[in-house]
Amino acid sequence: MDKIICLGKNYSDHIKEMKEAAPEKPVLFIKPESSFIEVKEGIKIPLPWHRGEIHHELEVVFKLYKKNIIGIGLGLDLTLRDVQKKLKEHGHPWEIAKTFKNSAIVTPFKAIRDFEGDWKQTPFILKVNGQIKQQSTMSQSILDPNQMIHYIDEYFPILDGDLIFTGTPSGVGPLKPDDEIELSMGPIQYKFKLVDKTRGC
Amino acid sequence: MDARQLSHDILNMLERLRIMHDLARDQNFSVISKAEVKEDLQSTLDKLKKDLETLLQ
Numbered sequence: 251m252d253k254i255i256c257l258g259k260n261y262s263d264h265i266k267e268m269k270e271a272a273p274e275k276p277v278l279f280i281k282p283e284s285s286f287i288e289v290k291e292g293i294k295i296p297l298p299w300h301r302g303e304i305h306h307e308l309e310v311v312f313k314l315y316k317k318n319i320i321g322i323g324l325g326l327d328l329t330l331r332d333v334q335k336k337l338k339e340h341g342h343p344w345e346i347a348k349t350f351k352n353s354a355i356v357t358p359f360k361a362i363r364d365f366e367g368d369w370k371q372t373p374f375i376l377k378v379n380g381q382i383k384q385q386s387t388m389s390q391s392i393l394d395p396n397q398m399i400h401y402i403d404e405y406f407p408i409l410d411g412d413l414i415f416t417g418t419p420s421g422v423g424p425l426k427p428d429d430e431i432e433l434s435m436g437p438i439q440y441k442f443k444l445v446d447k448t449r450g451c
Numbered sequence: 452m453d454a455r456q457l458s459h460d461i462l463n464m465l466e467r468l469r470i471m472h473d474l475a476r477d478q479n480f481s482v483i484s485k486a487e488v489k490e491d492l493q494s495t496l497d498k499l500k501k502d503l504e505t506l507l508q
Contacts, residue, residue, distance in 0.1 A: 251466065315470045316491070318482045361479040411466040 252409040254281040254354050255402050256309075256327060260391050260417025267420045276393060276417060278405060279345070281327075285354040286413075289433070289440045295352050296447040297425070302332035304425050307418035308376040308384040310435070313359050315410050317399055321359025324374055324433040324440075327415050328353040331424070356413065357433055357440050365436045370395075374435035378425065386419035457506050464499045467491070 258277035259265050265272050287295060297304055306326050313321035327348070334347035365372055370388040377383065393401060398416060402408060427446035433439075452460075471488055474480065480488065 252463065313470075315467070315474070316483060316487075320470065320474065320479060320482055361477060361481065363479070363481050409463055409466075410470055411463075 251283050251286065251411045251413060253283065253406075254286060254413045254415060255406055255408075256281060256348075256415040257393070257398060257402075257417040260393060260398075261386065261419040262392065263386075263390070263420035264418050264422065267422070275401060276398075278402065279348065280406070281349055281354045281415070285349050285351060287352045287355055289355060289357045289442055291440055291442070293442045294445045295355060295442060296445050297328065297352055297427075298330075298350055298447045299427060300446075300448050301350070302330050305329045305331040305422050306376060306378070306383065306425050306431075307422050308374065308433070309415045309418050310374055310388050311356050311359075312395065312398075312414040312416065314399070314408060314412050314414065317403065317408055319362070319395060319399075321361065322365070322369060322435075322438075323357045323359040324435050324438050325357070325413075325415055326355040326376070326431070326433070327418065328355065328425075329422075354413075354415070357438050360437050369436065372436040374438075375433070376421075377432035377434075379430050380432075383423060384419055384421035388416070390419060391417055452505075454506060457502055461499065461502050461506065464495050464502070467495055468499075471495075 256279050259273055260276040307329060309325045309327050311323040311325040312319045330347040334344045337344040362369055373385055373387055375382060375385045398414060425444055429444045432441050471492055474488055
């Protein structure tokens with residue numbers, strides 16, 4: 251993987267909940283490979299709560315080869331919301347709120363054929379401590395998958411193995427140490443736990 | 452081409468080989484056909500050999 255390319259503001263309901271104006275096109279930003287961690291069942295993932303509130307953003311993630319989607323996964327794009335808010339208020343880039351270690355949590359990928367029926371209609375769900383926090387389908391996104399790749403290709407060189415975080419639906423919110431996370435979308439089903447980095451794991 | 456760029460290209464080709472391995476292991480040819488993967492495998496291996504030899508000089 252060379253990079254993780256992320257789309258912001260690609261779901262109308264999320265734009266509304268953030269009380270922000272809809273941009274002409276979704277926002278693009280990049281997370282480095284060093285922010286990536288692959289989910290394994292039961293894994294404990296340390297996060298830096300000492301730096302402020304950390305919000306979950308559930309997203310469908312694509313793995314690309316020859317600019318085609320060869321794998322579908324689920325991801326949590328984690329955001330240091332306090333840090334991001336301050337930076338936004340000052341008109342500064344908010345990259346450091348999105349690029350900390352383990353801020354791009356991604357499940358293993360499934361092939362499109364592993365999904366029953368239309369994968370774009372398959373609900374993707376985030377549960378925190380057993381409670382549904384975010385739920386949507388890919389068909390609700392503003393840009394469809396082909397439009398996303400075409401749009402990204404205008405601005406970034408897409409390399410084989412790059413990942414796309416395709417944007418988050420409504421329901422983003424804070425996480426706490428020891429939260430139990432469940433990610434699901436058809437054949438993708440994973441549970442894991444978040445722990446405070448300063449307490450070790 | 453400088454060594455740094457060459458090294459970057461080589462690492463990208465190794466990543467491409469890893470993806471081809473995953474596609475073959477999972478028999479995942481619904482998006483990219485087996486013929487396309489085979490063709491890419493050959494061209495990637497040829498270029499990888501050439502670039503590695505250049506880097507070794």
